[in-house]
Amino acid sequence: MMSDNDTLSRKPSVLLVYYTYTQQALKVAEAMAEQFRKQDCSVTLAKIEFTDKRWLERFSRFPLKHPWSEVLGMFIPQMRGATGEIVIPEEAKRDDYDLVCIGSPTWFFRPSIPMRSYLVSQEAGPVLDGKPFAIYVVARRYWSINMKGVRKLAKKRGGEYVDNIHFVYAGRQIRSFLALIGYFTHGENREKYAGIKIPPTNLQPGYEEQARAFASKLADGLQVLAAPAGDPPVPAAKV
Numbered sequence: 001m002m003s004d005n006d007t008l009s010r011k012p013s014v015l016l017v018y019y020t021y022t023q024q025a026l027k028v029a030e031a032m033a034e035q036f037r038k039q040d041c042s043v044t045l046a047k048i049e050f051t052d053k054r055w056l057e058r059f060s061r062f063p064l065k066h067p068w069s070e071v072l073g074m075f076i077p078q079m080r081g082a083t084g085e086i087v088i089p090e091e092a093k094r095d096d097y098d099l100v101c102i103g104s105p106t107w108f109f110r111p112s113i114p115m116r117s118y119l120v121s122q123e124a125g126p127v128l129d130g131k132p133f134a135i136y137v138v139a140r141r142y143w144s145i146n147m148k149g150v151r152k153l154a155k156k157r158g159g160e161y162v163d164n165i166h167f168v169y170a171g172r173q174i175r176s177f178l179a180l181i182g183y184f185t186h187g188e189n190r191e192k193y194a195g196i197k198i199p200p201t202n203l204q205p206g207y208e209e210q211a212r213a214f215a216s217k218l219a220d221g222l223q224v225l226a227a228p229a230g231d232p233p234v235p236a237a238k239v
């Protein structure tokens, strides 16, 4: 049987659980994972699959076939807080992580249907119960309602909120929106949409450093778990 001291001398373990359609949440997860590993944490990435028949077709291909209607078509389900069918990988069902990081893309201000479906699922209960969790939001522009939504849902499952970070795209309201629609249409960044000059969409340069700095701070908070057995706990700020 493991003693308390044995428990204290193992590597801290981190779960990065996310949903992604255009891979931005994955890119942040990868940058964070790299930093966690550098700081001697064991890291697991787990992607939630969105398999609900109502929306499977549109989100199983990229670029979108009918970007305007397929994006706007998510408005009502998002507003009513819909949940749907998802596949949860085994890694996102385990109850033995020391920290859970939740990667949440914004869909109409809120957490996307697949991420909300995970957070309310039976499987997410043991993962979060009594566990510290952090949130990263990826969004064209609107991150805070999404972040608060994830925080509320994860706290409801017994999670202990630690921190959050957000990543938003370049450009102001109209141009960043047109840039995103252009990306959903063509599958790549273009200079113009309907004759209007647009900025590149997706994560901005520098996101990796921000993601690593965020992970580094979280890893510092976990270092107490990695202290040699018998050592007194080291306050995170002094590690």
Ligand SMILES: Cc1cc2nc3c(=O)[nH]c(=O)nc-3n(C[C@H](O)[C@H](O)[C@H](O)COP(=O)(O)O)c2cc1C
Pocket: 019, 020, 021, 022, 023, 024, 025, 026, 070, 071, 072, 074, 104, 105, 106, 107, 108, 109, 110, 138, 139, 140, 141, 142, 143, 180
């Ligand atoms: C259906 C849908 C609705 C969206 N609604 C918003 C929104 O209300 N506000 C916003 O800032 N971004 C919105 N976006 C942009 C997403 O936040 C962005 O595409 C996402 O963060 C990319 O993450 P991913 O690549 O991991 O899927 C929306 C995207 C989709 C597909």
